[in-house]
Amino acid sequence: MMRKIIQFLPLLLLPGVNAANSADFSLGVQGGSYGMAYNTHHADYWALPYIGYNGKEWYIDGTEAGYNFINTDTQLFRAKVYYYTNQYSSSDGRTSAMRSLNSRNSTMMAGFTYQYISPIGAFSTTVGADTLDNSKGVVVNAAYILLKQWGDLTLVPEMGVDWSNAQNTRYYYGISQEESDRSGLSTWRPHDSFVPYIQLAMNYAWSKQWNTWGEITGRYYPSTISDSPMVNKHGVTELTLGVSYTF
Template sequence: MSIKKYHIRIFVKENYLIGSKMNLKKRHIILPLTLLLTNCIIVSARAELSLGTGIIALNTPYKDYDMQTTPFPVINYKGDNFWINGLGAGYYLFNDATDKLSIIGYYDPTQFKHDDSDSREMRRLLTRKGTMMAGLSYVHKTRYGSLRAALAGDVLDNSDGMVVDMAWLYRYENGSFTITPAIGFKWNSDNQNDYYYGVSKYESKRSGIKTYTPDASINPYAELSVSYEFLSNWNIYGVGRWTRLSDEITDSPMVEDSWDSILSMGITYTF
């Protein structure tokens, strides 16, 4: 197995959850992906594998809602046909030095736990869960940077929404230090926004918060990834994304901030 460095970049919004009470439909989606992942790790002799631990800090725009932090195991894998990157995984449909097209699956950690709110009214709203997303991703590399694009939809029937994420990245390396700034935007479908920021008539009656049904939105963001390799095989990293929320989201009575952010950091060992 190669001992080349493969530093992790976490793309806001990903991990894997397989609950004991998951229904049969969901297991039909998750279990084949798990078997494919296991098979690819075993058979690919030229793969690069990094393992470690990390933490995600999610700062959502909900009213009277504290930052949520979650520790998680880091698995970073790169093979000829299959990859894992932070909280997501993919299978290459096309892969060369310039262009990469993948089928992807990732966990979107966006969520609202009503019990975590300090607002009496917000506590009477329903919980919004994180969800598993699946779709396609495309990366085009040039000497001036890379275009990254993804189209994905909810496969766990939580939001039934879709998202499009597109960004331009520039990677700079100086010895063991790597920094990658990016600018981009994320489009949320109306279903996606309605699940996370809408207020139904039922919730309005329970909480006294006015009803709200948002449309689709476009949300620009800035992203920064940094990593540092030390002792040959160890790597520490940090990834942050800051998103300017559109009026469709900030007009929600659930929301009090015009920005949300996510920060991930951790340490990995490359085998």
């Protein structure tokens, strides 16, 4: 059961906590808010239907899908595609200068995840690359995941770091000379960036079919990002809530 829970934690498939003895297809809804590092009027709120399929080889988890090459009690290695949520809409800029900048689009990443599950927790690494050529970005995540379970309630603390190459960091937080001339903001050409984060996820199984889950994440930006003229925060908070029914 511990392997079952741990292997999907980075994928938000917490409704799969009690799925070991039931069918592996789930439907539900999920939503939340992303704190915006950009100097904008508001956070980014979202809501989406949830589709989950938890097979031995193929899986779907909301905005992510992939194939498991290795799926054992202690190791998981998979190829996957997933939605990269970072984005900036110029119409949301708080100032006229911010509204003069180009929008930064979210994208679809493709890559691999390797996870080792030990008696003291799980160690996970994900490498992804931009498939839509928006940023030409490459991102790497490294995380350490723990698990505490009390009956039908599961709590999962996680700590980790996200690395973005220079192309990805510049696309989302840099300001070109052309944008600077148009907006009056200073140019900004950052190098690669490391963003540490802490996260607490939970799942409550009301029955063998119904699950609710939530996740709160705090991200802390280095000067590579926070010193950008586009940015007015040193950290953000993200919240996700969801409910699903497993068939």
